[in-house]
Amino acid sequence: MHTKIVGMGNPIITDDAIGVRLVRGLHERLGEIEGVIWIEECSVGGLNLLDVVGDCDRLIVVDSLKTRGAGPGDWHRFTAVDLRPTLNLSSVHDANFATALALGRRLGIPLPRDEEIHIFGVEIIDNTSFGEQMTPELEQRFPALLNEIRAQVRNLLD
Numbered sequence: 001m002h003t004k005i006v007g008m009g010n011p012i013i014t015d016d017a018i019g020v021r022l023v024r025g026l027h028e029r030l031g032e033i034e035g036v037i038w039i040e041e042c043s044v045g046g047l048n049l050l051d052v053v054g055d056c057d058r059l060i061v062v063d064s065l066k067t068r069g070a071g072p073g074d075w076h077r078f079t080a081v082d083l084r085p086t087l088n089l090s091s092v093h094d095a096n097f098a099t100a101l102a103l104g105r106r107l108g109i110p111l112p113r114d115e116e117i118h119i120f121g122v123e124i125i126d127n128t129s130f131g132e133q134m135t136p137e138l139e140q141r142f143p144a145l146l147n148e149i150r151a152q153v154r155n156l157l158d
Contacts, residue, residue, distance in 0.1 A: 001035060001057040001058055002035050002036075002037070002055075002056045003035060003036045003056060003059070003060065003156075003157065004037045004052075004053065004056040004060070005026065005027075005036060005038050005039065005060045005062075005153065006019075006023065006042050006052060006061050006062070007021070007022060007024065007039065007062050008020070008043070008063035009041075009042075009043065009063060009064055011041060011132070012130055012131070012132055013127060013128070013129065013130060014126040014127065014128075014129045014131045014133070014134055014135060015064055015072070015124035015125055015126050015127055015135055015138050016127040017132075018062075018063075018122045018124060018134060018138060018142075019062040020041045020042075022062045022120075022122070022142075022145065022146060022149055023039075023040045024040045024041075025146045026062075026146070026149065026153055029146070030153070030154065030157075037056065039052060045095075046095040046096075046100060047100050047103065047104075049097065049100050050100055050103075050104040050109055053101075053104075053111065053112075053117075054104065054109045055110050056112055057112055058112050058116040058117075058118070058156070059111075059112045059116065059117045060118045060120070060153060061117070061119045061120070062119075062122070062149065063119065063120070063121055063122070064121070064123075064124040065122065065123060065124070066124060066127070067123065070123040071137075072123055072124060072138050072141065073138055073140075073141030073144075073145055074122075074123040075120055075121060075122045075123065075145065075148070075149065076120070076121045076123075077118065077119070077152060078118075078119055078121070079114060079117055079118055080097070080115075080117035080119070081115060083097060083098035083101075083114075083119075101114070101117070120149055122138075124138060125137060125138065
């Protein structure tokens with residue numbers, strides 16, 4: 001089985017860097033693994049994601065997110081089965097991940113089944129300020145996050 005592990009985000013926008021930093025840390029800790037392609041930094045969205053996530057059997061994505069009621073550094077794990085497509089797509093820039101996957105499948109792009117697309121979303125505070133450091137709350141939580149998500153990814157790969 002070929003797996004891609006992708007760190008989503010922008011490394012120079014404070015907390016948006018969490019996905020990139022976590023995947024870099026995972027790669028350092030887990031090393032090279034047969035059948036695994038590491039994409040430590042991916043900052044594209046919409047339909048451009050299809051160039052990154054295609055041609056594998058399993059996809060593991062680590063990204064930032066903001067929800068109500070969760071604190072910085074809390075994380076959620078779900079699969080693409082849980083995603084809902086954009087209802088009113090008016091341009092390529094509006095395509096969310098689920099919509100891009102659905103369109104990619106219609107176009108015949110080889111993509112993993114929704115059950116094989118695993119997403120780790122880490123709660124953040126600031127995804128608008130430029131900076132190479134995350135907010136203090138996320139920096140403090142980072143070592144534990146890396147250990148927690150490493151254990152989950154290791155289980156997926158076994």
